[in-house]
Amino acid sequence: MSEQEQNDESTAFESAEPYEAPEVERLIQGLINVVDAARPVPLSSSSMVNKDEIISVLNDISIRLPDEIRAARWLLKQREDFLSRTQREGDELIDLARARAGQMVQKSEVVKAAEIQARRIVEDAQTEAQRLRLETEDFCDQRLASFEAILKKTQKVVADGRSKLQGDPLANLKEAHGSPEETEIEQGPELYDQDEIG
Numbered sequence: 001m002s003e004q005e006q007n008d009e010s011t012a013f014e015s016a017e018p019y020e021a022p023e024v025e026r027l028i029q030g031l032i033n034v035v036d037a038a039r040p041v042p043l044s045s046s047s048m049v050n051k052d053e054i055i056s057v058l059n060d061i062s063i064r065l066p067d068e069i070r071a072a073r074w075l076l077k078q079r080e081d082f083l084s085r086t087q088r089e090g091d092e093l094i095d096l097a098r099a100r101a102g103q104m105v106q107k108s109e110v111v112k113a114a115e116i117q118a119r120r121i122v123e124d125a126q127t128e129a130q131r132l133r134l135e136t137e138d139f140c141d142q143r144l145a146s147f148e149a150i151l152k153k154t155q156k157v158v159a160d161g162r163s164k165l166q167g168d169p170l171a172n173l174k175e176a177h178g179s180p181e182e183t184e185i186e187q188g189p190e191l192y193d194q195d196e197i198g
Contacts, residue, residue, distance in 0.1 A: 024068045
């Protein structure tokens with residue numbers, strides 16, 4: 001309801017006079033009182049009333065009745081207008097509440113969809129992290145195996161070098177020229193070596 005409509009409605013209620021019984025109703029009640037107070041006719045169930053007084057009251061009723069009917073019709077119309085306006089405002093409030101409820105439902109659905117999407121992203125990230133970890137472990141294992149093979153070769157070379165350094169100094173020459181047996185076969189009988197005697 002707009003502020004202007006509220007002001008108009010409050011002005012209409014403030015300007016309305018307090019309710020008084022319609023004049024016709026008051027006159028009819030007076031007529032009832034006159035008949036009720038009438039003196040009974042002796043030996044009869046009839047009553048004696050003042051004819052002029054009754055006619056005067058009925059004339060007043062007939063004069064005032066159209067005005068009273070118009071006022072009653074006006075009040076009925078005002079009441080119907082008020083009820084229709086109230087119904088319209090109530091319908092607007094219900095529509096607004098439904099629209100807001102719909103928005104809230106949509107927001108909650110958006111939140112649910114976002115939560116599902118976030119959960120899916122986290123699961124995908126965990127799966128990807130697991131895959132990368134396994135690939136990294138495989139790569140490191142391969143590199144370590146390669147490094148181990150290189151170390152074994154290096155260790156053999158070092159061991160061979162040490163054994164050569166600790167063994168016969170002529171081993172290189174023997175290797176280069178073949179074994180002693182092959183040398184003897186090729187050169188014939190063994191030569192005398194004076195260093196061996198001394």
